[in-house]
Structure formats: C-alpha cells, structure tokens
Amino acid sequence: MGDQYRHALLSRPTVDEQGREAFLAAMRRFLISELYDGNKLAYERRQVPAFAAAHGRAPQTYLEVKSVMQEDPYFRAFSLLNRATQELLWDNVGESVERQLPALKRAAGEVPKAGGSLTLDPGLELPDYFTKVDIHVMPGSFHTELADKDDLYAGAVYDRGVYIYAYGGLGDKNAALGQGTVDCVRRRFPHLKPRKILDLGCGAGMSTLPLAEAWPEAEIYGVDLAAPMLRYAHGRSEALGVPVAYSQQNAAHTNFADGSFDLVLSNLLLHEIPQKVTRAVIAECARLLSPGGVMVHNDMVGWPTDPFQEFMAEWNAHHNNEPFERGSGTIDWVGACVAAGFAAEDVFLQPVDAAYMSEQLAFVGFRGAVKRV
Amino acid sequence: MSEPQGRPRPRKAAGPARPVYFNAGDVDRVMAIVLALSTEVAALRDRLDVHERIAASGAVPTPELVEAYLPDDAVQVARDAWRDGYIRRLFRVITEDVEALRGEQTG
Ligand SMILES: C[S@@+](CC[C@H](N)C(=O)[O-])C[C@H]1O[C@@H](n2cnc3c(N)ncnc32)[C@H](O)[C@@H]1O
Numbered sequence: 268m269g270d271q272y273r274h275a276l277l278s279r280p281t282v283d284e285q286g287r288e289a290f291l292a293a294m295r296r297f298l299i300s301e302l303y304d305g306n307k308l309a310y311e312r313r314q315v316p317a318f319a320a321a322h323g324r325a326p327q328t329y330l331e332v333k334s335v336m337q338e339d340p341y342f343r344a345f346s347l348l349n350r351a352t353q354e355l356l357w358d359n360v361g362e363s364v365e366r367q368l369p370a371l372k373r374a375a376g377e378v379p380k381a382g383g384s385l386t387l388d389p390g391l392e393l394p395d396y397f398t399k400v401d402i403h404v405m406p407g408s409f410h411t412e413l414a415d416k417d418d419l420y421a422g423a424v425y426d427r428g429v430y431i432y433a434y435g436g437l438g439d440k441n442a443a444l445g446q447g448t449v450d451c452v453r454r455r456f457p458h459l460k461p462r463k464i465l466d467l468g469c470g471a472g473m474s475t476l477p478l479a480e481a482w483p484e485a486e487i488y489g490v491d492l493a494a495p496m497l498r499y500a501h502g503r504s505e506a507l508g509v510p511v512a513y514s515q516q517n518a519a520h521t522n523f524a525d526g527s528f529d530l531v532l533s534n535l536l537l538h539e540i541p542q543k544v545t546r547a548v549i550a551e552c553a554r555l556l557s558p559g560g561v562m563v564h565n566d567m568v569g570w571p572t573d574p575f576q577e578f579m580a581e582w583n584a585h586h587n588n589e590p591f592e593r594g595s596g597t598i599d600w601v602g603a604c605v606a607a608g609f610a611a612e613d614v615f616l617q618p619v620d621a622a623y624m625s626e627q628l629a630f631v632g633f634r635g636a637v638k639r640v
Numbered sequence: 641m642s643e644p645q646g647r648p649r650p651r652k653a654a655g656p657a658r659p660v661y662f663n664a665g666d667v668d669r670v671m672a673i674v675l676a677l678s679t680e681v682a683a684l685r686d687r688l689d690v691h692e693r694i695a696a697s698g699a700v701p702t703p704e705l706v707e708a709y710l711p712d713d714a715v716q717v718a719r720d721a722w723r724d725g726y727i728r729r730l731f732r733v734i735t736e737d738v739e740a741l742r743g744e745q746t747g
Pocket of ligand 1: 397409444445467468469470471472473474490491492493496516517518519533534535536539540544
C-alpha cells in the first residue's frame with residue numbers, strides 16, 4: 268500500500284499506529300484477493316456433494332446454501348477473520364484519530380481558504396434508518412460527535428479507514444469512485460457542460476473533489492446528513508484548494524430551487540438508504556435538474572440470482588451492517604424513475620466491472636436518467 | 641535412577657465429566673484476540689525495523705528519532721513483502737484447506 272496524500276487534515280499516525288494500519292490493510296488484501304475465492308471452492312467441492320448426498324440435488328436457494336456454508340470450517344474462519352479485521356480497522360483508526368482530534372480541529376481552522384463554504388443545520392432531523400445501525404460496523408457511524416463544537420471525528424476516521432479498507436485501491440486521495448462517476452458522465456454525455464453540480468451524500472468529499480477537476484468552471488455543491496463528515500469535508504476540500512459549498516441536508520428533500528443543477532449525482536449513497544427514501548431521492552433529483560440535466564448514482568445495479576452468489580451478497584450485507592443493500596439492488600430502477608417523472612427512454616442502467624473487488628462487487632455500476640428538455 | 645514403580649499414576653479423576661467452560665462464540669473471541677495480537681506483532685516488527693535502520697545509519701534510536709523516521713519506498717516494499725509472508729504463515733492452516741480442495745499438494 269502506497270502513502271495516502273498528506274493534506275492538512277489527514278490524520279498522522281504514530282509509528283505503532285502505522286504498523287497496525289499497514290497490517291490491517293494487508294489483511295484486507297489477503298482476505299479479498301486470496302481467501303475469498305476459497306469459499307466457492309469449499310461450497311462446490313465440499314458442501315454441494317454433501318448436500319446432494321442427503322437431498323439428491325444441489326442447494327437451490329440462498330437459504331439452503333447458507334444452511335451448509337455456515338457449517339463449513341473454511342467459510343467460518345474466513346467470516347471470523349473478515350469481521351475481526353473490520354472491527355480492528357475502525358478501532359485502530361478511531362484510536363489514532365481520537366488522539367489527534369485537537370490537532371485536526373486546529374488544522375481545520377488554519378487551512379488557507381479556497382472559497383468553499385459550510386452550512387450546518389443543528390435542527391435537522393436524523394432519520395431512524397440512519398442512526399439505528401452503524402453502517403460498515405463503523406462505531407458511531409457517520410453522525411456521532413465526540414465534542415460539542417467543531418467535531419470532525421467521523422470524517423477523519425472515514426478518510427483514513429476507507430483508504431486502509433481498500434488497501435489504497437481508491438488512490439492516494441480516495442478519489443477513484445468519484446472519478447469513475449465523472450468518466451461515466453463524460454462518456455455517456457460528451458456534450459454536457461454542467462454549470463452547477465450537486466453531490467448527494469457527499470460524506471468526507473472524497474468523491475466530490477474529482478468533479479471540480481473534471482469541470483473546473485462548475486460550481487460544486489455537496490449535501491450530507493452528518494455534520495462531522497461535512498466539517499471534515501469542508502476542511503479537507505479547502506486544504507486541497509477546491510471550493511465546494513457543503514450543507515447539512517437530507518438528500519431526499521433539499522432547500523435548492525427547482526431546476527438548479529445540470530448534474531446531480533451520488534456515490535455509494537443509495538445502498539445505504541431504504542427503497543422508499545431512494546424513491547424520494549430520485550424525485551428530488553427530478554425536481555432539482557434543469558432541462559437536459561443528468562442524474563447519476565454510482566452504486567449497486569442489481570442483486571445476484573445464483574444461489575451461491577446471492578448467499579455471499581446476503582452474507583456481506585449482514586456482516587458489514589448494510590441492511591438496505593438488497594433493497595437497493597433489487598429496486599425496479601426504470602419504474603422508480605418513471606414514477607418520479609422521468610421518461611422511460613431517458614433512464615439508464617450501466618453495470619461496470621469493479622476492478623477493485625470484482626468478484627465481490629459484481630453488481631456495481633451506474634444508474635441514472637436525463638431530464639427531458 | 642528412579643525406583644521401578646508399580647502401576648502408572650492415575651491422570652483422570654473419577655467423578656462427573658470435566659465441565660465445559662467455553663460456549664459457541666468463545667472460539668470467535670479467541671480468534672479475534674489472536675488477530676489483535678497478530679496486529680501488535682506486526683506493529684512491533686515495523687518498529688524494530690525502524691530501530692535497525694536508524695542504528696545502521698550510526699545513530700542511536702531514541703523514541704524521538706523512531707517517531708520522526710520516514711520509510712522510503714524501498715523500505716515500504718520490503719515491509720509489505722515481510723507482512724505478506726507473515727500473514728501467509730499465520731493463516732497457513734486455513735489456506736491449506738483450499739489447497740486440499742483444489743487437490744494440490746499440501747506440505
Ligand atoms: C458510504 S458514504 C459515501 C460518501 C461519499 N459519497 C463518498 O463517495 O466517499 C454515504 C454517505 O451518505 C450519507 N447519507 C446517508 N443517508 C443520507 C441522506 N438521506 N441524505 C444525505 N446524506 C445521507 C452518510 O452520512 C454518508 O456520509
């Protein structure tokens with residue numbers, strides 16, 4: 268794993284913390300690129316024959332697959348190591364960031380200004396689906412604050428934690444997801460010259476900054492429910508010299524005027540919200556887009572139907588605290604867009620090969636629609 | 641030289657079966673502890689590496705020098721390679737299983 272780009276807000280781990288982080292990143296790589304495939308082998312060569320001996324046929328549903336896989340010693344060891352690595356990752360990064368919080372807050376206050384802004388709404392109601400489950404098993408999730416004022420803990424943990432989780436696979440500025448979305452839009456809509464762009468569920472702004480690089484003339488906006496993510500995003504963007512207008516809002520109903528944006532997008536937002544909220548987000552996109560404007564979401568684009576693949580997807584959602592993944596993958600995308608006012612011919616769905624974790628994230632890609640002129 | 645003895649000493653006490661102290665879930669905890677400990681060993685190894693490299697430069701590795709040390713690319717590559725080997729050794733009993741399923745030689 269190479270070094271993460273050291274912007275002013277990036278946590279600076281001690282030698283020991285670095286050693287732990289490097290080990291956990293190496294564990295992640297080991298789990299994903301070496302151990303993961305063994306599960307299929309254990310299933311096909313050990314569990315299918317055992318199941319067939321008892322039932323005269325192979326498992327036909329993911330629950331049948333589950334019934335045999337949860338007894339498999341290899342799968343059990345893989346599952347334990349995967350979960351324990353995940354927990355250690357957040358705990359170690361969390362400890363390191365907590366230790367540095369005063370310094371990080373100071374750094375946020377001292378970065379030279381790039382012209383962006385931060386608007387928080389302390390009265391904003393955080394929905395239950397958002398606060399009841401800590402997504403990714405990240406303790407405190409995105410919204411928990413360690414201090415009453417200027418807290419940016421969750422953002423700092425996310426920036427460092429995601430880098431380790433992906434063992435550096437998202438690039439030294441964790442920009443690969445946002446870059447992928449940029450590439451998708453450019454390829455599909457080569458003539459689009461967005462003047463105003465909105466990033467929904469922008470988090471720490473890691474996927475927001477590539478937008479500014481791709482469309483330097485555009486005004487960039489980011490909204491998120493979580494104040495500590497936004498404070499960090501703001502400080503980080505300013506530190507990297509990119510002006511972004513961040514505000515604390517629910518992506519399902521923002522305060523921007525109708526037709527304000529030429530491009531409204533999200534990265535890894537939809538699989539973290541219930542279907543009903545996704546429908547509201549699509550309707551909000553339809554409202555916010557100018558004629559000819561584009562909506563695109565970088566996330567799940569389906570859900571496996573092969574019983575083994577479906578079992579692994581279910582397992583991942585469960586082990587990783589992702590209660591809405593299945594709902595997000597299985598939503599009738601065209602129907603949901605049409606219900607929100609888009610024309611069926613203007614809706615698109617584009618699976619891509621997730622080079623990073625391709626086996627495990629077989630159903631990722633882009634889903635979007637264009638607003639009629 | 642010990643005196644020849646009669647019967648071997650009893651090693652199992654008569655009475656109810658040995659109580660079972662651990663439950664399902666306990667092995668999970670032990671494995672989680674092993675992984676946490678492995679993390680510490682890896683961190684210790686990196687720290688030792690810093691010590692050796694500072695010493696090789698002729699300096700005394702004080703805590704301040706250790707904290708200030710920045711590994712260059714070659715050092716990182718060497719550490720990555722060590723870590724990968726370390727992880728493979730740690731989890732050999734698990735990867736062995738896959739090799740057996742593939743029908744490969746284990747040993
Ligand atoms: C997995 S993170 C992705 C962050 C960012 N898009 C990125 O690519 O790095 C999901 C983000 O969505 C935010 N979020 C979840 N539900 C939301 C909602 N209804 N409105 C706005 N943001 C939301 C979370 O706070 C979190 O920061």
